[in-house]
Amino acid sequence: xxxxxxxxxxxxxxxxxxxxxxxxxxxxxxxxxxxxxxxxxxxxxxxxxxxxxxxxxxxxxxxxxxxxxxxxxxxxxxxxxxxxxxxxxxxxxxxxxxxxxxxxxxxxxxxxxx
Amino acid sequence: xxxxxxxxxxxxxxxxxxxxxxxxxxxxxxxxxxxxxxxxxxxxxxxxxxxxxxxxxxxxxxxxxxxxxxxxxxxxxxxxxxxxxxxxxxxxxxxxxxxxxxxxxxxxxxxxxxxxxxxxxxxxxxxxxxxxxxxxxxxxxxxxxxxxxxxxxxxxxxxxxxxxxxxxxxxxxxxxxxxxxxxxxxxxxxxxxxxxxxxxxxxxxxxxxxxxxxxxxxxxxxxxxxxxxxxxxxxx
Numbered sequence: 001x002x003x004x005x006x007x008x009x010x011x012x013x014x015x016x017x018x019x020x021x022x023x024x025x026x027x028x029x030x031x032x033x034x035x036x037x038x039x040x041x042x043x044x045x046x047x048x049x050x051x052x053x054x055x056x057x058x059x060x061x062x063x064x065x066x067x068x069x070x071x072x073x074x075x076x077x078x079x080x081x082x083x084x085x086x087x088x089x090x091x092x093x094x095x096x097x098x099x100x101x102x103x104x105x106x107x108x109x110x111x112x113x114x
Numbered sequence: 115x116x117x118x119x120x121x122x123x124x125x126x127x128x129x130x131x132x133x134x135x136x137x138x139x140x141x142x143x144x145x146x147x148x149x150x151x152x153x154x155x156x157x158x159x160x161x162x163x164x165x166x167x168x169x170x171x172x173x174x175x176x177x178x179x180x181x182x183x184x185x186x187x188x189x190x191x192x193x194x195x196x197x198x199x200x201x202x203x204x205x206x207x208x209x210x211x212x213x214x215x216x217x218x219x220x221x222x223x224x225x226x227x228x229x230x231x232x233x234x235x236x237x238x239x240x241x242x243x244x245x246x247x248x249x250x251x252x253x254x255x256x257x258x259x260x261x262x263x264x265x266x267x268x269x270x271x272x273x274x275x276x277x278x279x280x281x282x283x284x285x286x287x288x289x290x291x292x293x294x295x296x297x298x299x300x301x302x303x304x305x306x307x308x309x310x311x312x313x314x315x316x317x318x319x320x321x322x323x324x325x326x327x328x329x330x331x332x333x334x335x336x337x338x339x340x341x342x343x344x345x346x347x348x349x350x
Contacts, residue, residue: 001152001177001180003153006152006153006156008183009173009176009177009183009186010156010159010160010163010164011163012183012186012187012190013160013164013169013170013173013186013187013190014163014164015187016186016187016188016190016191016194017164017165017166017169017190017191017194017197018219018220019191020191020194020195020196020197020198021194021197021200021201021219021220021222022201022219022220023198023201024198024199024200024201024202024205025201025205025208025215025219028201028202028205029205031205032205032206032209033206035339035343036336036339037202037203037205037206038206039335039338039339040199040202040203040332040335040336040339041202041203041204041205041206041207042298043302043303043306043335043338044199044202044203044303044331044332044335045203045227045231045232045294046291046294046295046298046303046304046307047303047304047306047307047310047328047331047335048199048200048227048228048231048307048328048331049228049231049232049287049290049291049294049307050291050294050303050304050307050308050311051307051310051311051324051327051328051331052224052228052287052291052324053284053287053288053291054307054308054311054312054315054327055311055323055324055327056283056284056287057284058315058323076278077281077284080281080284080285081284081285081288084284084285084288084289085288085292088288088289088292089292094131094286094289094293095127095130095131097285097288097289098130098131098134098282098285098286098289099134101281101285101288102134102278102279102281102282102285105278105281106277106278106279106281108278109277109278110277110278
């Protein structure tokens, strides 16, 4: 692959990706106050957030075995996720919950179930 | 500390969890890219211009398979089409953002979207909000590009054992979901997410999971809107 072909490849990916982000702003810029758009603006973000959690946990062993970064039992993923929830309900400090949960996950997969 | 520096610091603190996720993920992308045997500058260039996590991993696969440009365009568009729905819920939020707006739209990744929809009240639309949003987007991309450079230049010889660091993104999404739940105090969007998320895992292949779940959730919200719409005629 020549440098020019690589640049063309990157250019096409860039345009296609940007298109997905900019289309709603171009197509619906006059509809920002439409009740349906407000409805989506209110309920879509929490729904997307919860979907991203489910997506991030999709490699949990009961559903699919032998994936990246997960012990065969999926125990570290479950424990660390619970730790994040408990830490956050307890102190409601986002950074503490995230650092605590991630630290626990790293210890579990590197030292406990390597 | 000067006000400008102070507000950058404020933005940086909010992006810290994304940093923990983007540095290792960006590095993983860099390492993967280098295995293609292509010029090293392609990796940071992709992180600068494409700037999409899953999208760039897909790009490596497409490069490895010598995919044609049309196929590349269609695949990139399909994989990232969940972003269509992100814009829908930010139309009002980004209005009046001026010269920052194109970059704010360009830098709208899953993680930036998550931070932006969680941090400020929707009514709060001053220039300070837009500035903060643009800085959060820019810092997130900085972490992504830095991670990519680390992975590209150091390759597989990285000495730190960073395995599991990318759990930071999962933790971030959990925290943001809890925050959204505390603010909204309604079960509806979470029930919808549970249904469409689990449904997508059961029914769809891996690469269509996110789009399928988010698209279905938007559709259910549309149905909910049609069923429960308050009469709008009253307030002309």
